[in-house]
Amino acid sequence: MPDTRNAIDVRNAVKRYGSFTALQSITLSIRDNEFFTLLGPSGCGKTTLLRMIAGFEDVTEGEIFLFGEEIENLPPHQRPVNTVFQNYALFPHMTIEENVMFGLEMRGSSRDAARKKACEMLELVQLTPFSARKPSQLSGGQQQRVALARALAPQPKVLLLDEPLSALDLKLRQAMRSELKSIQRETGITFTFVTHDQEEALTMSDRIAVMSAGRLQQLGEARDIYERPVNRFVADFIGETNLLDARLEAVDASVATCRLGNGLTLECDAIGNARPGADVHISIRPERMTLAAANGDPWRGTVKENIFVGTDVQTVVQLQGGIALTVRTQNSAAGVATILDPGTEVAITVEAGAARMLED
Amino acid sequence: MAGAAATGGSARSNTYASARNWLLLPSWAVLCIFVLAPVAMMLVYSFLTKEFRGGVIWEFTLAAYDQFFFDRGLFGDEPARIDWTYILIFWRSIWQAGLATLLALLIGFPTAYFIATRPARTRTVWVFLITIPYWVNLLIRTVSMKFLLRDQGPLNDFLLATGLIDDPIRIINTNAAVQIGLFYSYLPFMVLPIYASVERYNFALSEAAADLYASKWTTLRRIVIPSVRPGIIAGCILVFVPSLGAFLAPDLLGGAKNFMIGSLIEEQFKGNAGNWPFGAAASMILLTLVLVILMFLARQQARADREATP
Numbered sequence: 001m002p003d004t005r006n007a008i009d010v011r012n013a014v015k016r017y018g019s020f021t022a023l024q025s026i027t028l029s030i031r032d033n034e035f036f037t038l039l040g041p042s043g044c045g046k047t048t049l050l051r052m053i054a055g056f057e058d059v060t061e062g063e064i065f066l067f068g069e070e071i072e073n074l075p076p077h078q079r080p081v082n083t084v085f086q087n088y089a090l091f092p093h094m095t096i097e098e099n100v101m102f103g104l105e106m107r108g109s110s111r112d113a114a115r116k117k118a119c120e121m122l123e124l125v126q127l128t129p130f131s132a133r134k135p136s137q138l139s140g141g142q143q144q145r146v147a148l149a150r151a152l153a154p155q156p157k158v159l160l161l162d163e164p165l166s167a168l169d170l171k172l173r174q175a176m177r178s179e180l181k182s183i184q185r186e187t188g189i190t191f192t193f194v195t196h197d198q199e200e201a202l203t204m205s206d207r208i209a210v211m212s213a214g215r216l217q218q219l220g221e222a223r224d225i226y227e228r229p230v231n232r233f234v235a236d237f238i239g240e241t242n243l244l245d246a247r248l249e250a251v252d253a254s255v256a257t258c259r260l261g262n263g264l265t266l267e268c269d270a271i272g273n274a275r276p277g278a279d280v281h282i283s284i285r286p287e288r289m290t291l292a293a294a295n296g297d298p299w300r301g302t303v304k305e306n307i308f309v310g311t312d313v314q315t316v317v318q319l320q321g322g323i324a325l326t327v328r329t330q331n332s333a334a335g336v337a338t339i340l341d342p343g344t345e346v347a348i349t350v351e352a353g354a355a356r357m358l359e360d
Numbered sequence: 361m362a363g364a365a366a367t368g369g370s371a372r373s374n375t376y377a378s379a380r381n382w383l384l385l386p387s388w389a390v391l392c393i394f395v396l397a398p399v400a401m402m403l404v405y406s407f408l409t410k411e412f413r414g415g416v417i418w419e420f421t422l423a424a425y426d427q428f429f430f431d432r433g434l435f436g437d438e439p440a441r442i443d444w445t446y447i448l449i450f451w452r453s454i455w456q457a458g459l460a461t462l463l464a465l466l467i468g469f470p471t472a473y474f475i476a477t478r479p480a481r482t483r484t485v486w487v488f489l490i491t492i493p494y495w496v497n498l499l500i501r502t503v504s505m506k507f508l509l510r511d512q513g514p515l516n517d518f519l520l521a522t523g524l525i526d527d528p529i530r531i532i533n534t535n536a537a538v539q540i541g542l543f544y545s546y547l548p549f550m551v552l553p554i555y556a557s558v559e560r561y562n563f564a565l566s567e568a569a570a571d572l573y574a575s576k577w578t579t580l581r582r583i584v585i586p587s588v589r590p591g592i593i594a595g596c597i598l599v600f601v602p603s604l605g606a607f608l609a610p611d612l613l614g615g616a617k618n619f620m621i622g623s624l625i626e627e628q629f630k631g632n633a634g635n636w637p638f639g640a641a642a643s644m645i646l647l648t649l650v651l652v653i654l655m656f657l658a659r660q661q662a663r664a665d666r667e668a669t670p
Binding site: 055076077081083087091103106107154 | 562564565567568569570571572573574575578582583586587
């Protein structure tokens with residue numbers, strides 16, 4: 001029996017199109033009141049999963065529960081969840097107010113009650129002066145907020161958002177992030193958000209499910225996923241990282257010693273059940289290493305290039321054995337002082353706990 | 361330098377403007393020769409005096425219009441009474457054409473919707489199938505329809521064989537036959553514009569409606585139909601207007617009792633018994649009627665367009 005406190009429970013959900021499997025047995029729970037994000041590259045199945053929750057796609061196998069109630073066989077108009085569509089899908093022949101009223105009327109509200117509620121919703125998204133306009137008379141950002149108001153108006157148990165910010169320009173997208181987050185807090189409605197933008201996911205979500213190739217790769221809080229990725233895909237997809245091939249030398253209690261191809265060794269937390277001698281991967285975030293003038297340390301190399309990226313400077317350092325590492329240095333007085341010209345020898349310090357061992 | 365460039369630019373746009381007038385000349389010529397001239401000719405003829413063996417005498421008179429609306433007795437010396445004969449024929453034609461349009465819409469809309477929702481590759485096949493009958497002349501198709509609907513025709517044979525009826529039903533020479541004929545003749549004109557609209561329809565809107573608790577029927581009524589209204593209006597015009605003036609289907613399938621405007625006008629120009637001014641007057645009245653209906657629909661369409669794009 002599923003936990004009735006969970007907003008959504010997906011149990012072994014499989015989606016096949018003919019012989020193609022879009023989702024391979026997904027099991028996950030979305031808690032009540034949380035901002036939950038399905039994150040992954042295009043084609044990973046995140047939108048398919050969202051559409052299965054909304055009811056637009058059949059579930060080939062498995063179950064979906066909404067607060068403990070099985071819903072995977074209900075048609076979309078009988079599921080108390082609402083969707084904010086990627087291209088908004090506002091009704092072009094209706095005014096903004098009529099758009100927002102639509103769901104309320106369909107649920108049996110009187111016109112007056114619907115109008116009153118629509119008014120509140122338009123206030124929430126700051127579009128009150130536009131209520132009599134048609135969608136085509138609004139900018140993309142405004143249309144986006146109408147779509148949000150329309151989906152929120154019937155007070156769904158869960159709000160589904162299908163890449164709602166992808167059609168907006170950068171500035172607007174960043175503004176909408178905090179607005180979405182605050183609306184979520186204000187309304188207390190569970191948000192399930194689909195995106196391929198890891199920055200969006202990291203900044204807004206309470207928890208993130210990283211998906212790839214129809215599989216759930218990792219589920220956790222933003223910090224957890226960034227700091228402790230479980231595999232190469234997650235480490236690479238979320239943020240930037242240096243991925244190195246290594247061999248597990250020894251495991252002592254919780255500390256694993258790994259040897260890189262060029263003979264250098266690193267200590268990291270032991271995870272999984274890899275035995276000494278196994279091939280593993282190491283992920284080191286560029287901002288978790290620092291540069292210094294060359295000394296006798298074995299962790300040294302030659303600066304290949306410095307790339308200025310505004311807030312940081314990325315330095316590519318060539319180590320022996322064909323290994324290149326990218327190090328990020330903050331663009332501050334103290335940071336800039338450590339940056340050396342290409343061709344010079346530098347020493348690299350890897351922060352304690354920065355190296356993460358990955359099995360696959 | 362900048363000034364010279366600006367002058368050059370405006371000189372070029374002038375060149376385009378004069379070229380445009382020349383390039384439009386062929387279309388203006390076609391319009392004048394094939395549309396405006398015949399209509400003007402009809403307008404003039406409708407005010408002329410009839411010649412008894414067809415043709416006209418160049419003498420101005422309102423006799424043709426008078427004959428259409430008023431009855432002044434056999435010798436034309438009685439006080440004028442409104443003559444309902446021709447008005448009734450018009451009324452019956454409008455009724456018939458309206459009914460045929462409605463029938464075409466009821467069958468055409470689901471057909472168009474069905475085609476537009478097929479995968480892109482099979483869509484063209486369906487559209488092709490819809491247009492195939494148009495490779496055969498309308499007269500031949502209407503005659504074939506007559507054969508199909510006969511008392512001993514394939515339709516009755518089929519119905520008898522299935523046991524649905526015990527005696528052949530009389531279809532030919534009834535209003536129903538005219539309906540079937542008109543419906544069959546003009547159905548593609550309903551299907552194709554609606555198909556074009558539905559194909560452009562954003563089906564995410566239907567999903568959004570379902571997401572907002574609308575049933576399939578409500579979605580169709582409140583979202584789909586308003587969105588494809590331009591196609592529906594275009595289809596209705598394209599079926600209604602030719603149905604109104606049709607004479608093949610009423611003549612061949614409706615028999616003598618189901619006279620329509622088209623047949624009435626056609627007879628005025630046939631052989632020696634005709635009355636050219638009267639035929640021209642009836643044509644002008646029909647044209648006026650159609651224009652009024654079209655203007656009304658065009659206004660509706662303009663309103664719908666304004667709503668879709670500001």
